[in-house]
Amino acid sequence: MSDSKIIDVAKRAGVSVATVSRVLNQSGLVREKTKKRVQQAIEEMNYTPNAMAKNLRSKRTMKIGVVVADIEVSYYAEIVKGIENMANSLDYNIIICDAQNQKAKELEYVSLLQNRTVDGMIFVTPVMTNKEIIALVEDGYSVAVIGRFIEHEQIPCAFTDNVKIGKDVVSHLIEQGHEKIAFLSGYADATDSYERLEGYMKALRDAGMPFIPELIDNGDFNESGGYRGFLRLHGRNADLTAVFAANDEMALGVYKACKELAIQVPDHIAVVGVDNIRITRFITPSLSTVEQPKYTMGALLTEKLIDQMNNNEFGDKRYFKVESKLLIRESSSHLRERQTQERAEPG
Template sequence: MRVTIKDVAKQANVAISTASRVINNSGYVSEDTRQRVEEAIKRLGYVPNSIARSLKWKQTFSIGLIVSDIGNPFYAELAQAVERAARERGYSVLLTNTDSKAAQERDCVGVLAAKQVDGIIWYSPINEELVDEVMENSRATVVVITGKEGHLGHHTIRIDDQLGAFEAVNHLISLGHTRIGYIAEPSDPKFPQERMKGYRRALAEAGLEFDESLVVRGTYQEGSGRKAIKVLLGLEERPTAVFCANDLMAIEAMQYARGVGLRIPEDLAVVGFDNTKLACLHGIDLTTVAQPTYEMGREGAKLLISSITKPLSPRQLLLRPSLVVRRSCGQYLKEGQR
């Protein structure tokens, strides 16, 4: 197995960013710390990978943004927030799309390297080691936006996905639902599993048993919600409510359910996650967990550009989502409203 900068940092008992400064001979590092890192490099036989060597410290006043699916309205809204904040500070944004594929993610890094961007905002990396490679082989600044805990070696904006999912499912339980389906995030461990943790935690705290048959893994992408809800509605004892890991899958689930004669929310309550602009359209009225999309994009750009201007030690910012109640969950029916 290839020795990485993480191994060097752990061996030397320093942060990844400190090890990176020693390897790239950039920024201040005390002589004692530098010696420890250099000794760790020799002991482990560390050899820097060639990837991202072309991300040179030659300022271009441009930054890269890596997202998973530009067809998802959530990412379009995030990109808009990043672009506005960057433009206010004299920077342009180069958008790249991975389609949730590791190989394509690496290609995205290559594109940004070729363009010599000054830094990268990276939404939910598929290959976390690739982030480390970019940091160890270049002086480019990286800000990661994620729902997963960790990422302590670089700037991180984390959304409390587990809390958001917990509140969504807890809300359905408060409306009397005990059989709640979940159209979930992909099972691949490279994807954050915090929303699944929130779903299970809400059930456990309410004294409801976790039923694996009520969980169908989605992909976050178009067509996934339709396939998943078809499975759930085909169960002998179908769920009376469904929580979905994003709005796109939730809206597809609603459309399919209506297509087979079910009423939303009278026959099936639905809750999503993201609060995209589609969620509030008439006829959809989706109850959903609102991610602070504009804030995460704006803060990500601000942090990245500040760090480009003056290198900062790794910073972590935690943002809280909130539940937005609309008609799809059935609360208004319970309150006697139409």
């Protein structure tokens, strides 16, 4: 254990602590000869500067808090990886705050900002509202958001065009011949949810198709919510032929419900999700979904946040609108003829 302090090094090298500090921080105004002596002492004593003392004095912790709805969900894990890797390459560490999808826990973690455990915080969660996040910034904290757009000049954010996502998916389903397309939303008040719903409606409008409120239901962005939501939807609309789930997790729940109801995907019902989590490629039938550059969003935003914290100025490029891409797979590849849809015999 490196128990030695800077004063020990100073004594050994026969200089003052100030000089040792200068050598450590390469401020460059130490004579070469002295520097050598100090470095040797550091080496010999295996000295490492105490980060806590350093933090206190410099008022920076070199740590970023990452509040994430559920670290186990691969969509989030991939974003977090992007954050961690970028942070690390910029000499920052990240403190993971798994909110377990609970707002109370998210708010709890805000104390890390307040007590200066972290220099800034990134929110990767649909739970916290924009308003609450803006309040933090107004209080003087550095925060950033992934997955949605926030209209505030001091909040960097990375997100995809959710309206476009909704529109792309539903237009695709319409092209496939579907007329009764359900939308399975996440939390009703999450931007992801209502923006995708907006896209859904826009696609219908463009195609001259009616909006049927019964075809909308909402879940919680989790598999179980998708499962229950589909059961409700199907109960109300026996004739629906396609489901657009606001994310892949819920689409998995739809698969489960379909299996129990002996409904074939995609023969009876087409399913499309969003996020392109890894599992979508492995499941049968493979799930059509929308790719979002998760790792990239995490990395870009982290770079931006750190830059902003260090320079204390809010550059021009405050947000990153990244491109999404519809991936058509088996779950929505069965062309359906209009007006002649019916349940074919299983198989």
